[in-house]
Amino acid sequence: MSLRTRRTWSLLGLLTAPSAFLLCFFLCPLVLMLIYSFLTPGLYGGVEWEFFHLNYGRILGWADTKYERFDPVFLIIFLRSLRLAALTVLTCLVISYPAAFWISRMPPARRNFALFLVTLPFFVSLIVRLFAWVLILRPTGFLNQGLMGVGLTSEPLEFLYTDFAVVVGMTYVFIPFTFLPLYASIEKLDTAQIEASFDLGATRVQTFGKVILPATLPGIAAGAVITFIPALGNFIVPSVLGGAKVVMIGNLIEQQFLSARNWPFGSALAMLVMAAVLVLLIVQLRLARRQDVP
Amino acid sequence: MKLTRLLTLYGIAFFAFIYAPIALVMVYSFNANPVNMMIWDGFTLDWYRLIFGMETGITESSTYIDSTPQLHAAVRTSFVVAFSTTAISTVFGTALALAVARYRFRLAGFYRVLLLVPMIMPDIVLGIALLIFFITIGMNLSVLTIIVGQCTFLISYVFVTVSARLAHMDVSVEEASADLGATPFATFRKVTLPSIAPGVFGGALLAFIISMDDLVITYFIAGTGDTTLPIHIWGMLRRGIKPEINAIATLMLLATIVIAGLGLYLRSRQK
Numbered sequence: 001m002s003l004r005t006r007r008t009w010s011l012l013g014l015l016t017a018p019s020a021f022l023l024c025f026f027l028c029p030l031v032l033m034l035i036y037s038f039l040t041p042g043l044y045g046g047v048e049w050e051f052f053h054l055n056y057g058r059i060l061g062w063a064d065t066k067y068e069r070f071d072p073v074f075l076i077i078f079l080r081s082l083r084l085a086a087l088t089v090l091t092c093l094v095i096s097y098p099a100a101f102w103i104s105r106m107p108p109a110r111r112n113f114a115l116f117l118v119t120l121p122f123f124v125s126l127i128v129r130l131f132a133w134v135l136i137l138r139p140t141g142f143l144n145q146g147l148m149g150v151g152l153t154s155e156p157l158e159f160l161y162t163d164f165a166v167v168v169g170m171t172y173v174f175i176p177f178t179f180l181p182l183y184a185s186i187e188k189l190d191t192a193q194i195e196a197s198f199d200l201g202a203t204r205v206q207t208f209g210k211v212i213l214p215a216t217l218p219g220i221a222a223g224a225v226i227t228f229i230p231a232l233g234n235f236i237v238p239s240v241l242g243g244a245k246v247v248m249i250g251n252l253i254e255q256q257f258l259s260a261r262n263w264p265f266g267s268a269l270a271m272l273v274m275a276a277v278l279v280l281l282i283v284q285l286r287l288a289r290r291q292d293v294p
Numbered sequence: 295m296k297l298t299r300l301l302t303l304y305g306i307a308f309f310a311f312i313y314a315p316i317a318l319v320m321v322y323s324f325n326a327n328p329v330n331m332m333i334w335d336g337f338t339l340d341w342y343r344l345i346f347g348m349e350t351g352i353t354e355s356s357t358y359i360d361s362t363p364q365l366h367a368a369v370r371t372s373f374v375v376a377f378s379t380t381a382i383s384t385v386f387g388t389a390l391a392l393a394v395a396r397y398r399f400r401l402a403g404f405y406r407v408l409l410l411v412p413m414i415m416p417d418i419v420l421g422i423a424l425l426i427f428f429i430t431i432g433m434n435l436s437v438l439t440i441i442v443g444q445c446t447f448l449i450s451y452v453f454v455t456v457s458a459r460l461a462h463m464d465v466s467v468e469e470a471s472a473d474l475g476a477t478p479f480a481t482f483r484k485v486t487l488p489s490i491a492p493g494v495f496g497g498a499l500l501a502f503i504i505s506m507d508d509l510v511i512t513y514f515i516a517g518t519g520d521t522t523l524p525i526h527i528w529g530m531l532r533r534g535i536k537p538e539i540n541a542i543a544t545l546m547l548l549a550t551i552v553i554a555g556l557g558l559y560l561r562s563r564q565k
Contacts, residue, residue: 007397010478014393018386018449026412026420026446029427033419036426046429095308102305116558121312123554125507127527128543132315134535135322140332142318175312204297233416236509240531250418257422257514267426270419277416 037267047264055268074252078272081249084163084238085231088170089224092178095171096223100183115183122176130240133169134160137241161243169241170231177230178223185219218288225284233273249273316547323540331537341541361530365542368526374437375512375522376505379444384498386445387452392486394453395460396468412447413454420447421514428515435517443515444505451504452497459493492560499557503550 040052054062061072103114121129136142137159144156159165189212197207235250242248249269256266323342327335340350347362390409394402412420424443425435433439467489471481509524516525523546530539 006478011393011397011399014389014397018390021386022408022446022449025424025427025442029420029423032427032430033423095311098301098304099308102301102308105301117309118312119558120551120554121316123503123507123550124316125524125527125543125546125550127509127524127531128319128546129315131527131531131535131539131543132319134531135318135332136315138332138535142332145332172311172315229414230416233418235418236528240528250416253418253422257425263426266422270422273416274419277414281414 033267033270036264037271039264041262041264044261046261052264055264056272058265059268059272074269077247077252078249080247081232082276084166084170084246084248085228085234087163087167088174088231089178089227091167091171092175092227093182093220093224096175096179096182097186100179100186104183104187104189118179118183119176126173126236127240129173130169130237133165133172133241137165137168160241161245163242163246165241166238166246166248169237170234173237174227174231178227181222181226182216182219185216185222189215221284221287225280228280229277232276319540320544320547322537323544325537325540328537331535331540341538342545344538345541345545361526364521365523365526368521368523371437371520372506372523375440375444376502378441379448379505380498380502382441383445383448383452383501384494387449387497387501388456388490388494390449391453391456391460392490395457396465409450409453412450417510418514421511424511425514435515435520437517437520439515439517440512440520440522443511444508447511448501448505451500452494455497455500456490456493459490459496463489496557496560499553503553507550 036047037055038051039055040048040050041055042048059074059078061070061075099118103111103118106114134141138144139156139158139160141159143159144153147153147157148155193211193215194207197211202210233250233253235248235254238246238248238251239254242251249272253266253269253273256262256269260266322331322334324337324339325331325334326338326340327333343350345362345365347366390405393399394405421443424439424446428435428439428443463486468481468485471485472478476484507524508522509528512522513525513528516522521529527539527542530536
């Protein structure tokens with residue numbers, strides 16, 4: 001056997017099993033979901049293999065005229081999810097930026113330890129981290145006890161099951177996602193440029209706005225996208241901290257599969273989330289490419 | 295400079311924000327107050343005794359339902375799933391990383407993108423896609439579907455970790471081995487495998503932790519009787535907050551901190 005054919009065989013040996021697995025259990029399910037999003041929902045769950053035109057239309061509030069009237073409730077939920085995810089991204093960025101800056105200026109040994117500490121919560125169980133926030137935000141929770149202790153409020157405030165709770169929870173869960181790309185670009189900052197800016201008489205605010213911020217823009221964009229994507233489709237955080245009051249698109253999808261049993265509509269909603277993610281990634285790639293070619 | 299000091303203060307507050315909630319759970323897992331778990335009422339290990347199925351001094355109300363047997367079953371399921379998925383995804387992920395890094399073939403770019411997708415995609419989309427798929431082909435939801443389903447995205451994590459290791463590896467060592475007459479298999483076993491071993495180990499560790507923690511995808515494809523630990527806790531949270539969740543959470547925290555700490559420590563030693 002020649003070396004060439006031998007290499008071909010060993011390549012096939014490496015690729016065959018994993019490829020078959022991914023084709024069967026990753027690509028097929030996704031294609032099937034796409035097909036389902038165009039099918040007719042069955043009367044008692046499941047589907048009928050017939051084309052149905054209204055799955056995507058219903059998201060926009062279109063009614064099937066027989067049982068429903070125009071109602072943009074699904075669109076409102078989608079827009080709310082976009083808003084809450086955007087708020088989460090903004091909070092994550094604002095909180096992470098100074099911290100990343102602080103850590104990037106540490107001596108190497110301490111810096112590595114600090115980065116280790118930022119990454120560690122990422123590995124801590126999601127449900128445990130959310131549970132901690134339930135304890136804090138509950139009516140009898142720490143935040144309320146603290147506020148009443150200082151005398152800022154006389155009776156417990158409603159924190160749990162509000163937009164605020166959901167944004168706080170998502171911020172807490174996703175902060176390592178924002179932090180790391182942000183840190184990577186802040187660490188690469190050219191100190192000579194900052195010093196030059198000061199030497200030329202720029203104030204701190206000017207230096208930040210004209211030198212530091214533009215140089216770290218790729219990190220901000222990458223951190224924002226990588227945080228926005230899981231935040232948009234999330235349904236664990238809103239169901240633990242938002243309850244029935246703050247419903248996001250993820251909860252809506254879950255309902256279609258587990259209680260409403262309208263799988264085609266749920267698939268259409270999932271496709272909408274995928275489309276939003278795809279648009280975002282394309283925009284980010286375009287921006288990143290433009291940054292590379294000055 | 296005043297700004298530096300301000301920044302340091304901020305940094306401390308930042309770490310407090312990250313760690314205070316976790317510390318809170320740990321501290322209150324020792325709180326003896328069974329009625330209001332927010333009010334400190336002395337130190338106890340009863341919640342730990344309770345979750346290990348031991349005798350406790352907790353006076354149980356008539357409505358109290360002990361879920362300890364279910365908890366133990368959930369922990370068992372979680373371990374079965376995590377060990378199986380780690381084994382499968384480590385082998386598949388490493389094979390794919392080797393193929394893409396060491397061979398020139400037309401589809402290499404396709405594989406790189408394909409393996410990125412499960413990590414970027416929202417969990418819920420993969421979860422429902424798998425649910426639709428398993429039901430349509432008539433596969434009953436069980437531990438097996440959880441294992442298969444988790445592997446679809448864990449392969450990606452192993453692939454990325456091993457690929458990073460392969461990228462830093464010197465190809466000339468492998469070439470030297472081949473030039474000296476070693477068979478491709480001997481080269482793989484004696485040269486390639488030992489040098490990528492830390493990457494493979496790191497990938498396996500990552501896969502294990504993510505598998506143990508996966509909630510969203512498992513939630514959709516778990517059979518009714520096959521609850522994993524995160525799903526069990528989620529169920530407990532939905533039924534109302536009980537103090538023993540603190541103790542379970544603390545033990546999980548310690549386990550992840552030990553495993554993740556070990557992984558990150560090994561990685562720092564490599565450099």
